[in-house]
Amino acid sequence: MPSDESIKTSTGxxxxxxxxxxxxxxxxxxxxxxxxxxxxxxxxxxxxxGTFRAVAGVSLKIAPKSVTAFIGPSGCGKSxxxxxxxxxxxxxxxxxxxxxxxxxGVDLYGPKVDPVRARRLVGMVFQKPNPFPTMSIFxxxxxxxxxxxxxxxxxxxxxxxxxxxxxxxxxxxxxxLHQPGTSLSGGQQQRLCIxxxxxxxxxxxxxxxxxxxLDPLATLKVEELVRELAVDYTIVIVTHNMQQASxxxxxxxxxxxxxxxxxxxxxxxxTSKIFTNPKESLTEGYIAGRFG
Amino acid sequence: MAxxxxxxxxxxxxxxxxxxxxxxxxxxxxxxxxIIFVVLxxxxxxxLTASSFVDFIGTNAGPIFGTVATALIAIAVAGPIxxxxxxxxxxxxxxxxxVVLTFIVELIAAIPSVxxxxxxxxxxxxxxxxxxxxxxxxxxxxxxxxxxxDSNNPAADSVFxxxxxxxxxxxxxxxALSREIIRAVPISLREGYIGMGATRxxxxxxxxxxxxxxxxxxxxxLALGRALGETIAVTMVIxxxxxxxxxxxxxxxxxxxxxxxxxxxxxxxxxxxxxALGVILFFVSLGxxxxxxxxxxxxxxxxASVK
Numbered sequence: 001m002p003s004d005e006s007i008k009t010s011t012g013x014x015x016x017x018x019x020x021x022x023x024x025x026x027x028x029x030x031x032x033x034x035x036x037x038x039x040x041x042x043x044x045x046x047x048x049x050g051t052f053r054a055v056a057g058v059s060l061k062i063a064p065k066s067v068t069a070f071i072g073p074s075g076c077g078k079s080x081x082x083x084x085x086x087x088x089x090x091x092x093x094x095x096x097x098x099x100x101x102x103x104x105g106v107d108l109y110g111p112k113v114d115p116v117r118a119r120r121l122v123g124m125v126f127q128k129p130n131p132f133p134t135m136s137i138f139x140x141x142x143x144x145x146x147x148x149x150x151x152x153x154x155x156x157x158x159x160x161x162x163x164x165x166x167x168x169x170x171x172x173x174x175x176x177l178h179q180p181g182t183s184l185s186g187g188q189q190q191r192l193c194i195x196x197x198x199x200x201x202x203x204x205x206x207x208x209x210x211x212x213x214l215d216p217l218a219t220l221k222v223e224e225l226v227r228e229l230a231v232d233y234t235i236v237i238v239t240h241n242m243q244q245a246s247x248x249x250x251x252x253x254x255x256x257x258x259x260x261x262x263x264x265x266x267x268x269x270x271t272s273k274i275f276t277n278p279k280e281s282l283t284e285g286y287i288a289g290r291f292g
Numbered sequence: 293m294a295x296x297x298x299x300x301x302x303x304x305x306x307x308x309x310x311x312x313x314x315x316x317x318x319x320x321x322x323x324x325x326x327i328i329f330v331v332l333x334x335x336x337x338x339x340l341t342a343s344s345f346v347d348f349i350g351t352n353a354g355p356i357f358g359t360v361a362t363a364l365i366a367i368a369v370a371g372p373i374x375x376x377x378x379x380x381x382x383x384x385x386x387x388x389x390x391v392v393l394t395f396i397v398e399l400i401a402a403i404p405s406v407x408x409x410x411x412x413x414x415x416x417x418x419x420x421x422x423x424x425x426x427x428x429x430x431x432x433x434x435x436x437x438x439x440x441x442d443s444n445n446p447a448a449d450s451v452f453x454x455x456x457x458x459x460x461x462x463x464x465x466x467x468a469l470s471r472e473i474i475r476a477v478p479i480s481l482r483e484g485y486i487g488m489g490a491t492r493x494x495x496x497x498x499x500x501x502x503x504x505x506x507x508x509x510x511x512x513x514l515a516l517g518r519a520l521g522e523t524i525a526v527t528m529v530i531x532x533x534x535x536x537x538x539x540x541x542x543x544x545x546x547x548x549x550x551x552x553x554x555x556x557x558x559x560x561x562x563x564x565x566x567x568a569l570g571v572i573l574f575f576v577s578l579g580x581x582x583x584x585x586x587x588x589x590x591x592x593x594x595x596a597s598v599k
Contacts, residue, residue: 091486093386120489130484133594134502143498144488182594193484200489 038102039064039204039234040085045099047080047089054080056262057099060253067230069245069271070238072255073291077263078238081255082206085236086122087115104203120148123197125207129189131181131196138177140192144200159199166232167195168225187218194225198233205229207237211244223248242287246275254283329574336568338561352569354534358451358544359520359573362530365455365540366462366519371512374466381467382474383496394471401464409528412457417529420453421446425541433539441541449531451544457529458522462515469511470504473588476595477503503594510587517580520573523548547573 040062047055055077062068070078083089084097087108101108108118123144131140141160142150150156160177164170169191173184181192190210197205207226211219226235226248239245245252252275253268267280278284285291340348349356377397381390425441433440441447477500485495501508523546531543532553545553547569555566 086487088483088487091483116489116491119487124483124487126480126484126487128480130478130480132481132485132499132503134499134505143485147488147490147494196488 037064038062039066039104040236041100041102041105043100043102045081045084045097045101047077047084048096048098049080049092050094053260053262055084056258056260056264058255058263058265060265060268062234062236062251064234065230065232066250067226067235067237067248068251068253069249070236070253070255071240071242071245071286072263072266073257073286074240075261075263076255076257078253078255079208080263082124082208082236082238085204085206086119086124088119088124090115120144120200121202122204122206123200123202125190125194125197125205125210127209128213129186129193131184131189131192133180133182135181136178137173137181137184137192140181141195141199143196148200163195163199164192166198166229167191168221168228169195185218187214187221190214190218190222191225194222194229198229202233204234204236207235209238209240212240219244242275246271254278254280254286256282256286332567332571332574335564336571337564339564339568342561342564348565348568352547352550352565354536355545355547355550355569356572357536358454358530359546359548361451361540361544362455362458362522362526362546363516363519365452366459367512367516369456369459370462370466370515370519374463374515375470375508377463377467378470378474379496379500381471383492383500397464397467401468405461405522405524406528408457408461409525412453412525412529416457416460417449417453420456421450424456425450425452429541438539439541440539447531447542449529449543450541451530451537452540454526454530454544454546455519457525458519461522461525462518465518466511466515469514470508473504473507473511473591474500476507476591478595504591506587506594507591510584510591513580513587514584517577517584520546520580521548521577523552527552 038061040060042058042060045055045058046053058081070082072078080089084101085108089095089097097109103118103121107113108122131137132143135143138160141163142156145156145159150159161170161174164173169188172188173192176183181189184192190213194205194210210226211222214222223244226237229235230250237245237248249271251268252271254266254274255263256266257263266282267274267278269278274283275287278287343351377393381393385393425446428439429441481499481503482495485499486492490498526546527549530545530549532545532549533543534545534550537544551566551570554562558566
């Protein structure tokens with residue numbers, strides 16, 4: 001866990017965060033001022049599939065360079081909410097989003113925001129490893145850079161190496177960079193996908209149950225990686241595995257479902273607090289394994 | 293005893309009987325292929341032994357050329373349209389529109405060949421002659437005699453028009469096969485690329501189509517096989533000349549049209565030649581069909597490799 005100062009947020013949530021500003025030059029790149037001390041700030045966010053409200057009125061704040069875990073029973077909208085955070089939710093037909101989602105103080109759903117560019121700032125790692133099967137390991141890692149228009153071979157190579165090193169998979173793949181990404185094991189594929197995501201230097205990395213398709217050893221490696229990545233990135237991870245949430249996260253948000261089956265935020269607090277002394281009895285029941 | 297569970301002694305238990313009947317049906321189906329092959333192979337022996345294979349090809353160069361030319365033109369027409377239509381149906385079309393469009397495409401596939409021929413004779417041929425053919429001939433015909441046309445006296449029928457018509461006829465097949473292949477590309481790959489900050493078009497170009505490439509190639513092979521064998525409609529617009537035409541815009545013939553038009557008054561020697569041509573068509577179609585299978589298997593392997 002990053003051993004930086006603890007701050008008291010306006011919601012009373014204690015989280016640890018680093019003091020340096022979040023990648024100011026990147027924000028300047030996009031002509032947006034860095035105006036928030038939060039990497040993400042959600043105000044009354046709702047997400048719909050057609051007329052069905054899957055996420056109801058979620059407000060929360062996420063500190064930069066921390067790991068936030070979204071936990072809760074199946075169907076409580078945590079994955080949907082995650083997909084709201086990088087505008088992936090809207091790629092499904094009939095979906096819509098209400099409320100305010102601030103990325104570094106900038107409205108992610110503002111009229112001037114290009115969702116395609118926004119997704120480069122908010123990367124995503126999926127439930128199942130999904131390396132592009134017609135691309136080599138190298139091409140997978142640099143796929144985002146190529147999309148961004150980077151052509152310089154030396155730059156691509158150096159970013160590929162840095163990203164693979166950061167994703168703790170460089171030693172395993174450095175001699176076979178030009179083999180297909182799909183030739184790797186499931187755990188390696190997932191770390192390759194993480195490398196691919198961080199190669200574009202996003203502000204935030206979203207992970208949607210990244211270990212659910214992996215065996216325990218591969219899971220352990222990815223969890224270690226998540227901790228290491230939190231030094232540079234803001235990470236939001238959806239997990240069904242409560243041990244995983246307690247191992248990797250600084251802050252935990254617990255979601256549940258209301259009578260209309262809409263997911264809502266029950267409480268959000270420092271992970272140690274959620275797992276030892278939660279405010280809500282619902283949370284306590286879930287943590288203790290009484291439901292979910 | 294209130295019930296009887298002893299085995300029936302009859303050899304003809306219902307299950308056995310039914311199993312035997314279905315087995316016979318399956319064997320009959322498989323036997324048809326063998327019978328066709330044997331009969332055609334035996335019938336082609338006189339023609340293939342009368343001269344060398346090279347001479348055989350030489351004397352039948354007209355229909356062989358016409359077959360290849362019409363099939364390639366057909367693929368050039370149906371390939372791009374069919375694949376792009378399939379991309380639209382899978383990637384962009386709203387659900388209801390996709391259903392309606394798919395239904396229409398299936399309707400086109402249900403139109404009898406002879407009706408396509410009628411339409412071509414009365415409408416399509418004339419339109420092509422005055423548009424595409426005229427444009428190609430007046431643009432390239434001066435340098436490439438093979439693409440030239442006597443604009444004062446354009447031919448009544450042509451190899452090009454026959455190929456174009458067959459292309460239109462196989463569009464539904466290309467759409468249907470490509471759509472299945474494109475749909476089989478896992479959503480997770482699309483989302484992965486969109487999540488990297490790609491547009492829909494970039495995702496289709498860099499992920500969906502490359503992943504589907506081998507399968508789509510197979511689909512085109514199968515469509516090519518269909519194009520090679522198309523007979524009635526082609527007969528109606530290709531003109532029936534047995535020689536290799538000097539230009540694509542001149543009359544020609546294909547193996548299929550040659551067989552269909554010559555067989556009724558063929559003497560035994562000619563008959564054997566026609567059968568030999570049929571054997572060639574048979575093997576080429578079989579080969580293309582096998583290629584399609586291999587491609588489908590390869591595609592399944594690629595999509596399955598995404599864990």
